[in-house]
Amino acid sequence: MQTQRPLASPGRQASIPARRAYSLRPPLTQRQLPIARAEPPQTEEIKLFGIIPTAPRSSKLGENLEDRIQSGEFTDSGSTKEKLTRPLRQALAKEPLVGRSAARFLADLGRQWRAEASKRMPEARGDIREIVGQPVFVPLYKLFLVYGKIFRLSFGPKSFVIISDPAYAKQILLTNADKYSKGLLSEILDFVMGTGLIPADGEIWKARRRAVVPALHRKYVMSMVDMFGDCAAHGASATLDKYAASGTSLDMENFFSRLGLDIIGKAVFNYDFDSLAHDDPVIQAVYTLLREAEHRSTAPIAYWNIPGIQFVVPRQKRCQEALVLVNECLDGLIDKCKKLVEEEDAVFGEEFLSERDPSILHFLLASGDEISSKQLRDDLMTMLIAGHETTAAVLTWTLYLLSQHPEAAAAIRKEVDELLGDRKPGVEDLRALKMTTRVINEAMRLYPQPPVLIRRALQDDHFDQFTVPAGSDLFISVWNLHRSPKLWDEPDKFKPERFGPLDSPIPNEVTENFAYLPFGGGRRKCIGDQFALFEAVVALAMLMRRYEFNLDESKGTVGMTTGATIHTTNGLNMFVRRRDPLTVPPTSSSVAETVSTGYAFACGPAVMPVASAEVVAAPATAAGGGCPFHTAAGAAVPAATMSLRPTGPPSA
Numbered sequence: 001m002q003t004q005r006p007l008a009s010p011g012r013q014a015s016i017p018a019r020r021a022y023s024l025r026p027p028l029t030q031r032q033l034p035i036a037r038a039e040p041p042q043t044e045e046i047k048l049f050g051i052i053p054t055a056p057r058s059s060k061l062g063e064n065l066e067d068r069i070q071s072g073e074f075t076d077s078g079s080t081k082e083k084l085t086r087p088l089r090q091a092l093a094k095e096p097l098v099g100r101s102a103a104r105f106l107a108d109l110g111r112q113w114r115a116e117a118s119k120r121m122p123e124a125r126g127d128i129r130e131i132v133g134q135p136v137f138v139p140l141y142k143l144f145l146v147y148g149k150i151f152r153l154s155f156g157p158k159s160f161v162i163i164s165d166p167a168y169a170k171q172i173l174l175t176n177a178d179k180y181s182k183g184l185l186s187e188i189l190d191f192v193m194g195t196g197l198i199p200a201d202g203e204i205w206k207a208r209r210r211a212v213v214p215a216l217h218r219k220y221v222m223s224m225v226d227m228f229g230d231c232a233a234h235g236a237s238a239t240l241d242k243y244a245a246s247g248t249s250l251d252m253e254n255f256f257s258r259l260g261l262d263i264i265g266k267a268v269f270n271y272d273f274d275s276l277a278h279d280d281p282v283i284q285a286v287y288t289l290l291r292e293a294e295h296r297s298t299a300p301i302a303y304w305n306i307p308g309i310q311f312v313v314p315r316q317k318r319c320q321e322a323l324v325l326v327n328e329c330l331d332g333l334i335d336k337c338k339k340l341v342e343e344e345d346a347v348f349g350e351e352f353l354s355e356r357d358p359s360i361l362h363f364l365l366a367s368g369d370e371i372s373s374k375q376l377r378d379d380l381m382t383m384l385i386a387g388h389e390t391t392a393a394v395l396t397w398t399l400y401l402l403s404q405h406p407e408a409a410a411a412i413r414k415e416v417d418e419l420l421g422d423r424k425p426g427v428e429d430l431r432a433l434k435m436t437t438r439v440i441n442e443a444m445r446l447y448p449q450p451p452v453l454i455r456r457a458l459q460d461d462h463f464d465q466f467t468v469p470a471g472s473d474l475f476i477s478v479w480n481l482h483r484s485p486k487l488w489d490e491p492d493k494f495k496p497e498r499f500g501p502l503d504s505p506i507p508n509e510v511t512e513n514f515a516y517l518p519f520g521g522g523r524r525k526c527i528g529d530q531f532a533l534f535e536a537v538v539a540l541a542m543l544m545r546r547y548e549f550n551l552d553e554s555k556g557t558v559g560m561t562t563g564a565t566i567h568t569t570n571g572l573n574m575f576v577r578r579r580d581p582l583t584v585p586p587t588s589s590s591v592a593e594t595v596s597t598g599y600a601f602a603c604g605p606a607v608m609p610v611a612s613a614e615v616v617a618a619p620a621t622a623a624g625g626g627c628p629f630h631t632a633a634g635a636a637v638p639a640a641t642m643s644l645r646p647t648g649p650p651s652a
């Protein structure tokens with residue numbers, strides 16, 4: 001197989017020359033959209049960058065950002081003062097006496113102005129509606145191709161620094177991580193995650209990371225593999241077989257969302273949502289919260305801060321009710337688990353795993369971690385949300401890509417047929433499912449979940465000649481990094497072989513030097529990376545073995561919309577066909593046996609700097625209860641396709 005590595009390491013990256021924008025656009029009230037730029041295009045510059053001026057933009061917002069970028073509307077270069085005085089200097093230079101010395105003086109001043117201008121970060125100014133009308137990472141990519149690895153994006157008084165360079169990403173996530181907080185993300189997610197790990201900062205984050213990371217220990221992740229297979233098999237019999245028999249297409253995005261929810265419910269708090277087989281109010285409430293979080297993450301203003309809004313606006317009221325329902329359910333599960341911990345009276349130690357309830361919640365309670373039930377709920381909600389939509393989105397886009405690349409689908413089937421037949425993969429099989437894993441790695445490059453990482457600078461930080469002042473909001477565009485033509489050969493193409501021979505290490509931020517960040521990097525790297533990768537590999541292997549999937553094109557293009565993760569616009573509608581008679585009876589491998597043989601994780605050097613060694617053995621605590629809502633009949637769960645606005649089809 002051909003080996004294609006990223007084209008350039010960050011050190012070798014040739015940066016796109018810095019350009020700046022001083023768009024003199026009047027305020028919205030004074031102009032009618034569409035509007036052409038107030039400044040004439042910089043013809044010289046346009047030629048330099050191979051950009052051809054275009055006609056004024058059309059009337060549809062967002063539609064023509066590309067044209068507007070090309071028109072030079074956002075763009076200026078060098079020092080404006082220098083450019084304005086240039087004709088004067090040229091005229092003066094023709095005068096023999098005083099004129100020439102005045103021209104020389106202006107030339108010196110111009111050099112100084114240019115030097116100062118070169119320290120100003122390239123800036124794109126625009127109308128926020130250009131961005132909110134489409135998945136945010138799409139316009140950011142177009143702007144990145146013009147402005148390069150770092151630029152400021154300004155909408156009136158608001159501005160964001162967009163980072164699309166591996167070395168800069170490494171600086172923010174790893175070397176200078178202390179200088180950054182989660183900023184906007186904490187504000188957006190506060191209502192649902194509170195001070196859970198994702199939005200938390202400072203001392204709370206440190207304490208929670210130290211407490212939670214050890215719960216996802218090696219033995220725990222291994223013990224989950226069997227459950228992944230059970231859930232996938234259940235999904236097959238509860239849903240896919242029915243659609244295969246009926247011949248009607250099924251929204252696989254919705255299917256993966258339910259599969260992800262069932263898996264994470266069991267893994268985090270030993271709760272069987274069984275959303276693959278039925279809907280109930282708790283499931284509906286979880287989706288209401290997820291949709292609200294997504295909505296907030298793309299909203300141009302923080303409407304949720306308007307006092308009393310949760311009592312007035314119907315969607316906010318529903319969100320509030322959903323929160324109460326989910327919290328009550330979590331409280332019930334916490335009580336039930338406390339009781340179990342008390343009953344079993346097990347000795348807690350490193351890699352503690354209860355046979356009756358191997359969940360993360362059980363670990364946290366058994367560890368004697370002294371935290372409030374609010375903090376515990378925040379942690380559980382965080383893991384529920386973080387571990388559900390992300391994996392579902394990864395599986396959705398992997399299957400989409402496989403539907404476009406039958407040769408890769410065939411390669412996976414060959415691998416699975418030879419290795420597993422129709423039995424569930426065991427832990428020892430994961431290392432051998434190399435092609436399946438590699439396809440998922442490449443799908444995570446093309447469709448990173450989330451496509452953008454959010455940070456706020458707590459102190460000034462410097463990126464080459466540019467200073468990012470304290471208080472700045474930064475977006476690390478993982479989408480841009482993963483699709484940068486400077487880092488990847490044919491970046492928009494699906495090429496699992498680009499990561500090298502199948503025997504080479506599984507790609508991650510370390511192997512690719514921060515050009516590839518499927519699980520982030522540095523001290524806030526995903527704590528569920530191995531869990532998630534194993535889950536995706538098991539589910540994909542089992543489904544590809546049993547079924548063939550073909551896109552139902554009558555349902556329209558598979559567009560992209562975004563919230564926290566990338567969703568399809570119209571669902572991933574697939575015809576499902578059962579493959580040839582399954583000859584090998586499903587069997588399960590012994591997880592315990594494999595764990596004891598000391599299987600090594602295949603994910604490369606995981607970066608979990610707050611080490612699991614910090615676990616302290618402590619006595620168990622107690623109480624009792626259970627979720628009162630699980631068996632209640634409920635309304636239909638909303639489709640997992642959380643469309644915000646339609647866009648064009650994905651380019652891969």
Ligand code: HEM
Binds near residue numbers: 517526533
């Ligand atoms: C394919 C599935 C997944 C993907 C693509 C993914 C991706 C990520 C990324 C990119 C981050 C870093 C965010 C940032 O730096 O701002 C992150 C953080 C996190 N992820 Fe995941 N994740 C996945 C699955 C999971 C699962 C299954 C869990 C839990 C069991 C989980 C729990 C977390 C938590 C708690 C954090 C925050 C860590 C911290 O800030 O200390 N994730 N994830």
